Amino acid sequence: MRVLLVEDDAMLLDGLRLGLKMHGFQVEAVSLMGDAEAATRASRFDAMVLDIMLPDGSGLDLLRQLRARGDATPVLLLTARDAVGDRVQGLDDGADDYLGKPFDLDEVAARLRALGRRAQGRPTPQLIWGALVLDPARRDVALQGNPVALSRREFAVLEALMERPGFILSREDLQERLYGWQDDVESNAIEVHIHKLRHKLGRDAIRTLRGVGYRMGEPVA
Numbered sequence: 502m503r504v505l506l507v508e509d510d511a512m513l514l515d516g517l518r519l520g521l522k523m524h525g526f527q528v529e530a531v532s533l534m535g536d537a538e539a540a541t542r543a544s545r546f547d548a549m550v551l552d553i554m555l556p557d558g559s560g561l562d563l564l565r566q567l568r569a570r571g572d573a574t575p576v577l578l579l580t581a582r583d584a585v586g587d588r589v590q591g592l593d594d595g596a597d598d599y600l601g602k603p604f605d606l607d608e609v610a611a612r613l614r615a616l617g618r619r620a621q622g623r624p625t626p627q628l629i630w631g632a633l634v635l636d637p638a639r640r641d642v643a644l645q646g647n648p649v650a651l652s653r654r655e656f657a658v659l660e661a662l663m664e665r666p667g668f669i670l671s672r673e674d675l676q677e678r679l680y681g682w683q684d685d686v687e688s689n690a691i692e693v694h695i696h697k698l699r700h701k702l703g704r705d706a707i708r709t710l711r712g713v714g715y716r717m718g719e720p721v722a
Contacts, residue, residue: 502547502617502637503678506530507537507563508579509555517550517609524610525640527657527678534558541567544677546574548616550609553580553591561594568595575616579604614638621664628663631720633702635663644721649701654679658694662707662717671714691715 504521508514509532518530529546531537534555541549553560564576578591581602588599597619598612614637618626628635632645637660642649651659661670661678672691679691695707695715705718 502613503527503545504529504613505537505540505546505549505574507534507549507555507560508532508552510552517606520606521610521613524606525637525653525656525660526610526613527680532556534560534563537563538566541572541574547620548575548577548613550577550579550613551596553578553587561591564591564594564596573620575620577609577612577616579609611638617664623664628660630663630666630717633663633706633721635660644702651698651701655694655698655701658691659698659702662715666717669710669714669716674714 502525504526506514506517506521506528508517508530511532514530514532518528521528529540529544531540532555534557537549537551540546551560551564555563560578560580564578567574567576575597576595577598577600578596579600579602580587580591591599597616600609600612614626617637618624626636626638628637634643635656636642640656642651642656642659657679658675661675675691675694679694695709699706703721706721708716708718710716
């Protein structure tokens with residue numbers, strides 16, 4: 502999942518960014534409402550972790566702006582304002598979940614995974630495509646019951662494709678999912694990851710549609 506983290510506490514921002522990356526999320530982090538608003542217009546995110554109290558405004562204002570323009574990105578409010586009235590207002594303004602500070606990093610990660618499942622209409626925690634099973638929480642993959650060792654970015658490519666197995670994802674879609682704004686990306690990076698995945702999962706596991714992108718192949722029995 503590609504997550505936008507909006508938090509003005511520098512120490513908490515760095516801790517969350519590193520911790521969520523360890524959980525397998527691709528995290529873009531900003532500390533101002535204006536930067537967050539610009540990021541959501543420039544790019545697509547699978548979820549947002551949003552603090553309410555920001556130096557240049559209220560996170561609730563940003564939330565209302567997102568919903569007013571039809572942006573349905575799942576939003577997890579993360580804030581020290583944990584009174585019932587605050588939770589009700591945040592949820593009524595369009596938030597999908599609410600977690601008060603202090604919090605447990607594992608719970609933040611679990612709630613983000615749950616938001617991702619809900620947005621995809623997926624009832625199970627695992628992604629299943631025939632005999633291929635990917636578990637986002639455990640960060641493991643099995644093919645016909647046998648574990649498959651993947652690098653972090655190979656896992657991210659496969660996860661993106663398995664989340665929407667009938668859809669075509671372009672190279673740019675996958676690059677956006679794997680890399681941050683300031684990362685240097687080799688021109689053939691996605692092709693290299695796809696090649697390695699085919700070597701481990703079978704050459705027909707992922708289909709290439711030339712000039713368009715990639716999608717999962719036929720499910721393996």
